[in-house]
Amino acid sequence: MAEPIATTTSGRVRGIRGGGVVRFRAVPYAAAPTGDLRFAAPRPAPRWDGVRAADRVGPVAPQQAAGELPGLDVSVLRGPEWSGGDDYLTAEITRPDQDGAGLPVLVFVHGGAFVSGGGAAPLYDGAAFARSGVVLVAINHRLGAEGFAPIGETNVGLRDQLAALRWVRENAAAFGGDPGNVTVCGQSSGAMSIADLLGSPLLDGLVDRAIVQSGHTGMTRSRDLGRALVESLARHLGVPATAEAFRQVGVRELLAAQAAVMAPGGAPDLRDEHGHDPSFGLSAFLPVHGDDVLPVPPGEAVAAGSAAGIDVLVSTCREEMALYLVASGVVDSTTDEQAVAALGASHPDASGVLAAYGLGRRPAGEALSAALTDLVFRLPAREFAARHRDSGGRTHVAEFTWRSPRFGGRLGACHGLELPFVFHNLAVATGPTGLLGEEPDRALADRLHGAWVSFAATGDPGWPEHRGGHVFTAGPEPGAAGPR
Template sequence: MVKVQTVAGKVKGVERGSVEAFFGIPYAAPPVRHLRFQPPQPVTPWTGIRDATTPGATAPHRIKDFPGLDVIPLVGTGWVEGDDYLTLNIWRPSGERSKLPVMVWIHGGGFVIGSKDAPLQDGTTFARDGVICVAINYRLGIEGFLPIPGAPTNLGLRDMIAALEWVKANIAAFGGDPCNVTMFGESAGAMAIADLITSPLLRPQGKPLVKRAIVQSGHGGMTRSIEVAQRLVKKLAKILNISPDLAGFKSVDAKRGLDALDAVSKPTARINLRNPDGREPVFGISRFIPVHGDDVLPLPPLEALKAGIGSDIELLIGTNAEEMNLYLVPTGVRDKVGKWLSIYVMHRSQPNARKVLKAYGLGVNGNKPGHVLNDALNDLVFRWPARRFAEEYPGRAHMYELEWGSPAFDGQLGASHGMELPFVFDTLDLASGEEGLAGVNPPQELATRTHKLWVDFARSGTLPWPQFDRDSRLIYQLERGEAVSEPPMRAASFAL
């Protein structure tokens, strides 16, 4: 048993070989009763020693089966009920240490699922290599990313900031350096990090709470105006038969809220979340995303970058070469979709649907419409917006891409969304096998190299390739192990 004194009280963790771990430490008070739909509040101090040997509760969410894939390593087992879920886990090397680099993990899941406890994202390997790793929960869905009139907006982002403030105040007691913190995340977690980079609330005293950021398959292009997001508020209120305000949503318990979230998330749910220009920035992947136009995100993130915000944080950002394969290959959609359905699907999010698909080869002999749709969405949803974020970044920015393809689904899964995770965390054993994301016999050598890149960047900002800029467009290919110059994509003509 290991013990550490935090600002709020003493906690006890567990020893696991050369690593010590602490689970379920609260960074904010439980967001229930009078604190529901309110900004995160300080933890009430405790006396005695708080047990931090089990993960504890998670934010309310539901995990669904995914055809042909074991998703438990990726996203966990689902909702663990309990009020006290604004918590974090910490992994650190055993022994007396000080001034160790710190990495704070923000999980993905479309802002509606996931937790700090997904097995694939265990921080043990980072602690093994001399880094203190922290993973956090935050509010999801209706509780965290619905701009309800009468309640503060962007509560999930506010939770993340509160967790980073907790790290600043407490991590030295665990042997970490509060002045050398890197926040990193994937998918929704990466989108959130890209947003937070531009937030004035990340700089409570003029300086950012982090020194570096790693954005994995994310960018700053997935936010909505509060006005557009109000359509979602009204749709949910109609489904729940409540008033579209704070009083109405406070009358709904978490389970009933999840029922409504499931209903509004169906592809058949009739709701228009397009911007005035006809674009839907999430392409239907999730209804719930952060909003801009408040105190958390006064400006859309790209506009904030253009204004010079973000120059005080070093950035590593990247994507996987075939992101959308995760959504379209296991479901069989890629091989089943015809020409007109491809155009319809694209038109729901992109006003120039026909021109986009034609640019990617629709109508050319031998090109299957579903494959053309897949290729276009790879670029429009993830790859090009990430490059736009790097283009506008006012500080030091480096870009990577994972081009290694999983042999799963007869080699069709490829370099899909989420594929970098077992390489970054060096947890390939949990993603391998017939139903594993990385398939059978993925390359450990690539995991060793990728994990080391992340560790070195967190420790000192070191990376073995030059910065990204509009002219050179150097992107480090992880499998190849070198930077290549990449020309602008076809998506550049159709995206912001």
């Protein structure tokens, strides 16, 4: 059998086959962001001669080792640790191992609070999508201070994603995909990025559909607050707050400064004029609005119809924050006063909000988890979906409700739990420390994976649009649906 070779705009690449699929690993979509390209918009990948081997996982974007959650293996979400390497603006491409063309293309943007993760994480393996007739492209992009602090050009991490989407339009056919049928999909900060880009004029013509999993347009900052973060980094480093000075700082040194500003009390006050921190303390590094990428807050742009021609599917998990608060023990150890203080750091009426979620009548940690699930994910995601719908865009909404049996069932339908079902990669999250426990619902995986495949192919996931507030419930009984 002939070697799997694809011809991209930068040169030919040779993949590997196995299990009915062909993989092309670490294929550059942009030049390595070094030297003058650091803190600058991405440039096209340089051309190469001959055939480039695309058979090994490449480096991930610079990032710190992520913290662990006791009793849970979350490495399947993060992928390999950063160990150096500059050529990380790359894509992992998986397609069926058969001749063909015109397949729908799904571009996946990983999560990680804008500071961690990578497209080669085991959970994002695209084999199941390829076997279902979809070309899966999972991308890396710049993270943290390198990607989301406005040191040189603004929103460099988003610019990377735009460059990747342009690359996909230009190169999808080389991998059997249809460049006229591209869906961008992401989870957590990847979904936040996609929702933001739906409010960007620079996205025009690059995608046909979007899937936003646990994301929305509400996590951006003003350029002024972004600049305050840059100045704080500069103080930690002892350098001027200029791109030229930051380019002289080593990557590891910058990561250390990034850790310092993300430590409790290390960052400047990043609350907006209303007293809100849009990240609710999850990350100091967010996209900024007020530049050419996001001229206005992206929610306003979506409401005005910026993405009306793009089909959108929005999903959230019913108990998002349990991932962070249950395994860590915070849900059990938090007092009423600590719950108010924790939310008060990012919300001006923490006492009132928590009272509405039962503070004083239920354990404080449970009230905090329920409130943050709604404030950080569910409510702004529903608002985003309604804005897209009301602007004339075709919109579908889902809520994932299957509850993990881990920690006596208290992990629930937590953040990220839908991913093994969507990617139909249950095995990598199953076992004594897996998110899914020992016996995940395979029928639900069939249903949810099939819905994402159908949406990527046709724009119809198999349930009604969000008119009238319809929400599809993906839970223990596959197919159960109804407004909520």
